[in-house]
Amino acid sequence: MNPFDGLAWTNRFAGLGPDFYTELPAQGLPEPHxxxxxxxxxxLLxxxxxxxxRPEALAALSGNSLWPGMRPLASVYSGHQFGVWAGQLGDGRALWLGELDTPHGPHEVQLKGGGLTPYSRRGDGRAVLRSSIREFLCSEAMAALGVPTTRALCITGSRLPVYRExxxxxAVVTRVAPSFIRFGHFEHFAHHDQLDALKRLADWFITHHAPECADAPEPVVALLKRVSLQTAELMAHWQAIGFCHGVMNTDNMSMLGLTLDYGPFGFMDGFDPGHICNHSDDRGRYAYARQxxxxxxxxxxxxxxxxxxxxxxxxxxxxRLLEAVDxxxxxxxxxxxxxxRAKLGLEGEDAGDQALADDFLKLMAASRADFTLSFRRLSRAEADVEPLRDLFIDxxxxxxxxxxxxxxxxxxAQAxxxxxxxxxxxxxxLAEGAIRAAQRDDFTEIERLLKVLSRPFDEPALPSDAALPPDWASTLEVSCSS
Known part of the structure; x- marks a missing residue:
């Protein structure tokens, strides 16, 4: 008996109709593992x-078969990339398998790297092992940090060659989220004057993902305000942990305020407000301070x-819409x-708190002090200040x-x-270490690192996981192909 027969697939997005997607099977990985x-x-699921x-799981999550109730499709959207209208985009290497009814509500399940779709443009529809490991680990790490994010269930791999640099x-990453709807889905139908489809999408999204907006005088305005507030919270969370997304195009922005599409992301080491994590971002549009x-x-x-x-x-x-965005x-x-305030251990509110926080960040920037370690060592500075002082020049x-x-x-305050x-x-x-081991068919470092990242506020068993980065880390680059 297939242990997945009891899973209930609701597939609400598929009910929107063919204006919104193309149904097609995945191009499975040969001899997956x-x-x-x-x-x-x-x-969660x-x-x-x-x-x-189960071999049934390996087959389905490598794109070679379907569980009962799955309905694979690729959605269409458009968007602004690096501030310029890019026209039609869509799921070029992602394939929506369906929406699973889980104990935590409906969640959509996607394969990333499942082969060509009508929206692949000049791409091959594939994902490589390197980028798949990065997305898998960071999705789960962000969730453990409490950051709203899409999730990652698993990675499957294959000897199939993929040509990048x-x-x-x-490889294929199985991604999970309550919804993968992006700003770009709405931009697509507005740009192409498909107003009926635009209205159906808005009504559908409000019904299934923002029902509290339905009774507002203008539900669409209420929806935009909701997304604006969620996005503001997400940006604050990113900034507070030193996270840089790298490609904040409108097609990578979630309508649920989730961290979406882990490509050339990075956590800052030495603090630099102008830090650019994406080697392809030559103008620094998506630098840390600009997010x-x-x-x-x-x-x-x-x-x-x-x-x-x-x-x-x-x-x-x-x-009226701009007022909602404001x-x-x-x-x-x-x-x-x-x-x-929380990172500095401050309770209550004081008029000088903003200046106190800003001044600490300025000191960090002047010394290029390590972002994560500065706050972690400050947490213990009342007991022992010297490890913190070691990070600063002045x-x-x-x-x-x-x-x-x-x-x-x-x-x-310390606790x-x-x-x-x-x-x-x-x-x-840390990600690079797991990648290099995996390229030698050793996947144990991914498993070990996943366990460490699932408890980010605990001191790790290996001190090197929480230490200053090695000198060679400064030579690592990530780009839009990552």
Missing amino acids: WVAHSPDCAR GLPEGWHT TVETA PAVGFWNLHALAQALVPLLPGEPEAAGE AYRDRFASAMLGRL REALDAWLARWRQRLTPG RMLAVNPAVVLRNH
């Missing part, structure tokens, strides 16, 4: 114990796509300050700041700070 799986994501030992091997403004810009692009759905003159409709600014400011300036900080502290300042994040060199 398991690379990694996430027990935590499997529990309610998969049976030992699911990953070099010849690599193919909040880009989120705001992308919301304006979404607002423009929603204008046709409102009654009245477009100019007046646009003003909620982003106050929410981001308050969310960012709240996260910085120690007198740090000592002066610490005196101000201590005046704001209340009992229990509070250790609960929000991670010991371990997925630094590029």
Whole structure:
């Protein structure tokens, strides 16, 4: 008996009709093998114990067969890439398998790397092992950090060659989210004047993913405000952990405020507000310090796509939508300050808290102090300040700041700070170590690192997981092909 026969697939997105997608099978991996799986994501989906030992699972999640109830399709969307309208895009290497009814509500399941689709453009529809490992580990690491994100169930691999800068091997990541709908889905139908489809998409999304907006005087305005607030919270969370997305195009922005599409991402080592994690981003559009403004810009692009759905003159409709987007600014400011207060161990509110946080960040930037370690060592600075001082060049300036900080502290600060300042994040060199081992057919480092990243606020068994990066880490580059 197939242990997956009892899974219930609802497939609500498929009900929108062929304007929104193309149904087609995956191009499966030849002679697939398991690379990694996430027990935590499997529990989220309610998969049976030992699911990953079943040949049926390996076949389905490598694109070679279907479980009963799956309905594979690739969705169409458009978007702005690096601030320029890019026209029609779509799921060029992702294939939606269906929507699974889980103990935590419906979740869509996708294969990334399942072969060509009508939206692959000049691509081959494949994903490589290197990028698949990065996406798998970071999806699960971000979830453990409490950051809203898509999830990753597993990776399967194959000897199938894939041609990038070099010849690599193919892999498939199984991705999971309540919805993979992006800003770009709405932009697509607005740009092509498919207003009936645009309205159906908005109504569908509100019904299934934002039902509280349905009773608002203008549901679409309420939806945009909801997305704006969720995006503001997401941007604050990214900034607070030193995470850089790398490709914040509108087609990579989630309508649920999730971290979506892990490509050339990176966690900062030495703190540099101008840090660019994407080697392809030669103008620094998506530099760390610019991410909040880009989120705001992308919301304006979404607002423009929603204008046709409102009654009245477009100019007046646009003003109502822009008012909804403006909620982003106050929410981001308050969310960012709240996260910085927590990272500094501050209880309550004080008028000087913003300046206190800003001044610490300036000291970090001046010394290129390690982002994660600065906050982690600050968490223990009351007991032992020297490890923190070792990260800074101007120690007198740090000592002066610490005196101000201590005046704001209340009992229990260390425990509070250790609960929000991670010991371990997925630094590029940690991911690279797992990748290099996997390329030798050793997948144990992925499993080990996944366990460490699932408890990011605990001190790891290997001190090197939470140490300053090695010198060779500075030579690592990630790009849009990552």
